[in-house]
Amino acid sequence: MAKPKTVYYCTGCGFESARWLGRCPSCDAWNTFDDAPVVRPAKGASARAVATPLRAAGPVRLAAIEETRIARRRTGMREFDGLLGGGIVPGSLVLLGGPPGAGKSTLLLQLATALARDGAGTVYVCGEESAAQTKLRAQRIGAADSLLVFPETNLRAVLDALERDVPEILVVDSIQTMWLPDVESFAGSVSQIRDCTQVLMEFAKRTGCATFVVGHVTKDGAIAGPRLLEHLVDTVLYFEGDASGEYRIVRAYKNRFGGIDEICVFSMDDRGLHEVADPSALFLQSRGARPSGTCVVPTLVGQRPVLVEIQALVGEAAYGTPRRLAANVDAARLAMIIAILERRAGMQLGGHDIYCSVAGGLRVVETGADLGIALAIASAFRDIPLASGAVAFGELGLSGELRSVSLPVRRAAEATKLGFTRLIAPDAARDVATAIRLAFD
Incomplete structure (x- = not known):
């Protein structure tokens, strides 16, 4: 029986290598490489089995394209709506990053709760916590009972289930815990993060489901994973400042539907995050x-x-x-x-x-x-x-x-x-x- 192939990866940024390295060439961290066996796909499975996007028959003149007005979905958080450029754009893919404990999961759980209470079909995919743990956190911040929670890390199973009833809002917490069974790697690796993001992007654009994704950061504060991750998404939001303080600052570093460098300031307590309407004061x-x-x-x-x-x-x-x-x-x-x-x-x-x-x-x-x-x-x-x-x-x-x-x-x-x-x-x-x-x- 053939010995399973082993791949080495950086625990800080996810960089993969065929051999062990003392220093990561991607994030320059020392002694962060660990090994993991490569998971082989089943016979007949494609190495990159993603849903085939719809393709145009050929080039189309700009004047021939029908104009469509985008109806943005308001979140109930005025400052956060301004950060996004006026609200959530249907079919958009938003990446939220930040250091541990900054409030990424809390903010998106509050956002999903507000939208579910407003009547929007919202699904919260909790890959880092069990359903019971998510409920405990949701009760602390007063989440709505109508919010749908999906405790699953197999992204293919998640999207197959959502195809039958496409929600208006999808929250994935986090992209580093998601994996595709047809990709020869482990959850959190560069190839899994890249392919999972591509699948989520295709699903969002095809169905019009606005998708929010939580991203972890490396020791240097950069979003973990390949740089392609930030290029694929429509908007990149990042928690700045001291994560141990009372206030949290979220800045837009990329936004295809609004301005960049906009900020939203939150105060944090045991009930969650609360918007600060006057940052100057x-x-x-x-x-x-x-x-x-x-x-x-x-x-x-x-x-x-x-x-x-x-x-x-x-x-x-x-x-x-x-x-x-x-x-x-x-x-x-x-x-x-x-x-x-x-x-x-x-x-x-x-x-x-x-x-x-x-x-x-x-x-x-x-x-x-x-x-x-x-x-x-x-x-x-x-x-x-x-x-x-x-x-x-x-x-x-x-x-x-x-x-x-x-x-x-x-x-x-x-x-x-x-x-x-x-x-x-x-x-x-x-x-x-x-x-x-x-x-x-």
Whole structure:
């Protein structure tokens, strides 16, 4: 009897190899390879047995295609609907990723519950938990009894059962636990994840069933599995920030039916996730007098202006090489801003440690926060707070000039709505040195 073939796989990202490797070439993790026997399909089974998609007879002129209006399904969560671009698109495939404990399963169970209560046919496929465990979690968050739960990991059995009565919404938790009996690999491997996602995509497009898929992440925070997984789906949502905190931030990294970089903020308690309607008030927290080293910035998250507090700390370096640490801010951008302050504003920062972060856990990546970072560092360096009621935004050029950024009127309107009275922007100052003088007056 022939010895079963063994394949080695990375437990962090699912990369497969014919031999054991000390370091994974996909995620660069060390000593993460494990072995598993290859499951051979039954005779006559196809190596890639997926439902055959409908194919057009040939090219069709764009003008000849009939126009169809997409009726989006509202979830009952206003902020989450905005994150998706206005609601759930029929036939869409949405991937939700995030670190363990962030609330992926809780959010989708709440979503499925709200839709089932609203009369939409909803099926929740629980591959990681038994039906009894899912019910315990559902009772904690007040789930509807009309929600259909399908405890199964064989994706072919799941889709065959749903073909008889196609639901409007399908939730798969998670894609790493699903497997196809006709694929020569184990659940969670690259080939299983890829083929299961392709089968789900074909099912969603053919039947119009909107499908949500939970995806695990690697040690580096990337969604586990092949990069093809993110290319196949229509929308990629990801939990950001500290998973142990009270608040959760979900960001859209890809959206074929809406804007990217939009966020939805949730607060989490023992009853589940609750939407935060005003993220600016959350990220600002205290509205009293601010200490030195802080600056409020109206930043853009997608198309929404959100006010965040940027904090900086400057101290003399204890060792020969000063430290430059950034939390939720681009480290390369921080280094450039420090160089501009030294060269164009006359600040001797070369012998100081500099720490910069964004309060609240929201990551700021746009260049409109450059001026706010510079003012926070200048305030910490001088140990003098900025003027009361001041907010700042603008991009810094290498010559020290301030450059305009997108949607300045909306940024200013958001700051005014929250009671800020002084705006430091490219219209008020031409360079960073002038902006610093205005900020301390």
